[in-house]
Amino acid sequence: MRTSAGRNGAAGLPEQEIQSLLSLFGGQFTNNQGTYGKSPFWILTIPSEDIARNLMKRTVCAKSIFELWGHGKSPEELYSSLRNYPVEKMVPFLHSDSTYKIQIHTFNKTLTQEEKVKRIDALEFLPFEGKVNLKKPQHIFSVLEDYGLDPNCIPENPHNIYFGRWIADGQRELIESYSVKKRHYIGNTSMDAGLSFIMANHGKVKKNDIVFDPFVGTGGLLIASAHFGAYVYGTDIDYNTVHGLGKASRKNQKWRGPDENIRANLRQYGLEKYYLDVLVSDASKPSWKKGTYFDAIITDPPYGIRESTRRTGSQKEIQKGIGKCPESHVPVSLNYHLSDMFFDLLNFAAETLTLGGRLVYWLPIYTPEYTEEMVPWHPCLKLISNCEQKLSSHTARRLITMEKVKKFENQDQYSHLLSDQFLPYQGHNSFREKYFSGITKRTAKEEKSSQE
Amino acid sequence: MKLLTHNLLSSHVRGVGPRGFPLRLQATEVRVIPVEFNPDFVARMIPKVEWAALLEAADHLRLAEVPKGPIQGYEQDETFLRKMHHVLLEVEVVEGTLQCPESGRVFPITRGIPNMLLNEEETET
Numbered sequence: 001m002r003t004s005a006g007r008n009g010a011a012g013l014p015e016q017e018i019q020s021l022l023s024l025f026g027g028q029f030t031n032n033q034g035t036y037g038k039s040p041f042w043i044l045t046i047p048s049e050d051i052a053r054n055l056m057k058r059t060v061c062a063k064s065i066f067e068l069w070g071h072g073k074s075p076e077e078l079y080s081s082l083r084n085y086p087v088e089k090m091v092p093f094l095h096s097d098s099t100y101k102i103q104i105h106t107f108n109k110t111l112t113q114e115e116k117v118k119r120i121d122a123l124e125f126l127p128f129e130g131k132v133n134l135k136k137p138q139h140i141f142s143v144l145e146d147y148g149l150d151p152n153c154i155p156e157n158p159h160n161i162y163f164g165r166w167i168a169d170g171q172r173e174l175i176e177s178y179s180v181k182k183r184h185y186i187g188n189t190s191m192d193a194g195l196s197f198i199m200a201n202h203g204k205v206k207k208n209d210i211v212f213d214p215f216v217g218t219g220g221l222l223i224a225s226a227h228f229g230a231y232v233y234g235t236d237i238d239y240n241t242v243h244g245l246g247k248a249s250r251k252n253q254k255w256r257g258p259d260e261n262i263r264a265n266l267r268q269y270g271l272e273k274y275y276l277d278v279l280v281s282d283a284s285k286p287s288w289k290k291g292t293y294f295d296a297i298i299t300d301p302p303y304g305i306r307e308s309t310r311r312t313g314s315q316k317e318i319q320k321g322i323g324k325c326p327e328s329h330v331p332v333s334l335n336y337h338l339s340d341m342f343f344d345l346l347n348f349a350a351e352t353l354t355l356g357g358r359l360v361y362w363l364p365i366y367t368p369e370y371t372e373e374m375v376p377w378h379p380c381l382k383l384i385s386n387c388e389q390k391l392s393s394h395t396a397r398r399l400i401t402m403e404k405v406k407k408f409e410n411q412d413q414y415s416h417l418l419s420d421q422f423l424p425y426q427g428h429n430s431f432r433e434k435y436f437s438g439i440t441k442r443t444a445k446e447e448k449s450s451q452e
Numbered sequence: 453m454k455l456l457t458h459n460l461l462s463s464h465v466r467g468v469g470p471r472g473f474p475l476r477l478q479a480t481e482v483r484v485i486p487v488e489f490n491p492d493f494v495a496r497m498i499p500k501v502e503w504a505a506l507l508e509a510a511d512h513l514r515l516a517e518v519p520k521g522p523i524q525g526y527e528q529d530e531t532f533l534r535k536m537h538h539v540l541l542e543v544e545v546v547e548g549t550l551q552c553p554e555s556g557r558v559f560p561i562t563r564g565i566p567n568m569l570l571n572e573e574e575t576e577t
Contacts, residue, residue, distance in 0.1 A: 208493045231493060233457070235568075242565055273488045276541075277457040280567040287568040289462040289473045293500050 012387040014061035016401065017201045020384070022046070024204040025054045040107065041146055041162065043068060049167060056168035058228065060175055060197040066142055066164030075122065078161045082126065090127060093165055099133035101140055108147040109154050119143055123163075140166040171197070178223060178269065185244060185265045187218040191300055199298050200224040202385065202401045203360045209295035210276070212352075214283040214345070217241055219262035221298050226266055226274035230295070234262060235281035242280050284344045292354045292408075301341055303364040303397070342376040346402070350380035353404040358384070362397045370396070380406040453548075453561050456540040458509050459502055463552035463559075465570065471554040474505035477512050479548035479561075487541045494537045495527045501540075510539060 046052050052065050069090065070081035093100070102123065104116045111119075123143075130139075142165075145158040178193040180186055191199075199221060205211055207229030213221050216234025218241065226232050236242045244261025266275045281287055283301075342363065349359040359381060365374070365388075375386060381402040390396045463472030503521050510518040518539050519532055526532050550559040550566055560567050 208490070208496055237569070239567065239569075243563060273490075277453055278565060279453075279457075280565060280569055282569055285464050285570065287461050287464050289460055289502075290470065291460075291500070293460060 012385065013198055013389075013399065016385040016387055016399075017059060017061045017198050018044075018055065020202045020204055020401070021055050021058050022051070024058075024201075024206060025051045039146065039160075040149070041144065041160065043071070053168050056170050058201055059170045060172055060194050060201070062170040063172060064169045065167045066144070066162070067167055068162060068164045069141075071160060071162040073160060074157065075119075075161060078163060079122070079125070082123075082163060087127065093139045094126070094128050094130055096129040096131075098130035098139060099137045100128065100130050101132055101134050101137040102143065103140060104143045104145070106145045106147060106158070108149065108151060109145070109158075142166055174227070178227070180220070183220075183265060184268050185218050185261055186220075187241060189300070189302075190218050191220045193220075193224075196221050196224040197227075199360050199399065200228055200230075200296075202399065203296035203298045203358045205230045205296050205298070210293060211296045211298055212294045213299045214281075214286070214297065214348070215299050215301045216262065216278060217300075219265050219278070221300065222262065222275075223265060223269060223271065225296070225298060226271040227269070229274070231274050231276050232266075233276050233294075234278040235283065235286075236278070237280070237282050239280050242278050283348070284341065286348055288352060290351070292352055292357075294349075294352050295354055295357045296360070297345075297349050297353060297358075298360045299345070300362045301345065303362075339376075343378075346376050346378040346381060349402070350378050350404060350408045355404055355407065357404050359400075359402045359404075361400055363400050364391075364395065364397045367394050367396050375400060378402075380404055380408050453545045453564055453566050454541055455506060455509055455513075455543055456497060456501075457566075458545075458550070459500075459506055459540075461550065461566070461568075463554065463557065464568075465552050465555040465557050468552060468554040472552055474502065474508065474553070475550035475559070476553055477509045477545065477548065477550060479513055479545040481545075481547035482513055483544050483546055484542055485544060487537070489534060489537050491530065491533045491537075494533045494540070497540060498522050498526055498536065506539070513543060513545070515539060515543060 046055070049067070056062065056065050069085045070078050072078040072081050102120050104111065104119050120143075141163065144162040144164070146160040146162075147154055147158050174197055175194040178197075180190050180193060183190070200211075203211070203225070205225045205228045209225070209230040210233065211222070211225040211230040212233045212235075213219075214235050216222065216236045217238075219234055222232040222234055234242075239245075242262070244264070262278050263272065263275050266272045279287070342361075345361065346359070349357075353359065363375065372386070375383065375398070377383065382405045384401040384403050385399070386401075387399045388396050389399065458475065458477055461473075461475055462470075463475060465472060499522075501522075507518060507520065517535055519535055523529060523532055544564055545561050546564050548561045550561065551557070552559075557570070
């Protein structure tokens with residue numbers, strides 16, 4: 001399997017995406033290599049070709065998957081490995097009625113046509129009996145040569161060579177077709193399309209699920225889930241954003257147009273049938289009845305930097321700059337402490353997720369003070385993964401995936417208060433100050449050094 | 453706002469608890485929009501529906517042909533599922549209100565979107 005290791009700069013994201021997807025399709029993989037993460041090539045053992053195909057229909061991290069017939073660190077090792085591959089496994093794809101072609105892919109190096117042909121000729125010992133068809137072959141075989149990741153240091157010989165039967169490609173083109181650049185309705189913090197698909201995959205979203213985003217913003221995360229056939233709900237405390245009113249986030253545009261709202265975004269991609277509803281609501285004071293009806297909660301809560309963290313409070317402040325929407329009447333503006341927000345989120349997830357349902361969210365951290373113990377926990381939710389993406393020199397966010405493993409009982413609501421973990425994360429409540437203080441320090445340093 | 457959503461909403465006014473369900477629905481503008489019929493999804497929703505609340509809301513919207521409850525073998529009954537599909541997903545309240553049955557507090561629905569925000573004084577601690 002060839003992946004885009006760390007494409008978004010978030011460590012561990014491809015592995016976790018593949019793990020989540022495999023568990024969705026009832027498979028598990030064993031990693032035969034141990035170096036995965038550093039190399040864009042992974043060798044996995046997957047129970048069946050069907051599972052592999054299903055995996056590729058969902059993944060945005062993995063580029064292609066091949067049935068591995070042989071590999072080695074040199075051509076000789078490769079050929080010897082191929083000779084050891086059971087012939088009865090090869091024969092179904094090589095028989096005289098079939099058509100095929102062999103491709104050579106070299107990564108981080110370019111070969112001449114002559115060099116490529118030489119490599120194909122060297123494979124003559126394989127029992128190919130079918131006809132070569134370069135245009136529309138039934139079977140495609142690939143030689144993959146790995147010349148490392150450093151374009152400034154290309155070795156003479158490849159580190160690894162693989163030979164396999166191509167099975168399927170991943171969904172990388174979704175990233176382009178759902179790009180935020182072309183989307184009708186965006187906000188200041190709209191999620192990158194690739195990441196939103198990865199989050200839906202972490203959430204094991206499947207057809208006919210109900211997926212909820214309590215900090216829905218412009219609905220970007222809902223789009224990915226709808227693409228995979230889930231029906232979607234969203235809430236946000238910001239009236240204007242939910243209604244698609246107010247100032248535009250696009251450069252050169254003053255106010256949002258009539259086609260800019262969450263529903264319109266789904267309509268843009270032909271996914272309107274998956275739109276259930278959006279509501280103006282305070283995530284800390286949810287209006288949902290008691291019960292379990294969300295299969296996944298996938299969200300990017302505000303960190304307090306580009307969008308403020310708010311919850312409803314008493315009528316001390318009057319909303320300024322409402323412009324065209326005087327009736328947004330949000331009696332708002334209590335500082336919503338980040339730690340409270342995440343614990344509310346976890347409690348809510350524990351209460352309303354179906355058993356086995358997942359919570360996927362971004363947790364902002366101040367890197368110098370971060371420890372794993374700070375990741376919010378809950379007795380009903382099991383931590384599945386925790387992947388970091390750097391935001392700046394001293395801040396990062398972590399993609400947290402949790403799965404509901406225990407039915408919610410009333411006392412579960414308060415158990416986190418007894419935990420030592422509750423206190424450490426409280427330090428992050430001043431995340432906003434730390435984020436900005438870091439910038440101020442750096443600017444001061446830069447100014448100082450430019451004066452010297 | 454669809455009736456499926458109405459069936460999942462409850463008032464969170466302070467002190468109201470489970471008596472905040474269901475919210476009393478009134479509509480001044482309703483529209484019907486066709487949504488592609490997906491029997492598997494509708495069948496999945498049937499066990500989650502609170503029928504009394506659904507019937508009450510459908511009644512306020514003066515909808516006809518609303519099944520009175522799940523029927524035996526509903527998963528395979530296309531007629532039943534199509535009726536439920538229509539009631540739950542194709543009828544939308546564009547302008548209206550949701551009222552807390554216990555406290556009387558009204559939540560407006562504007563452009564199809566309910567506004568559930570409360571002041572601090574009104575909410576549960």
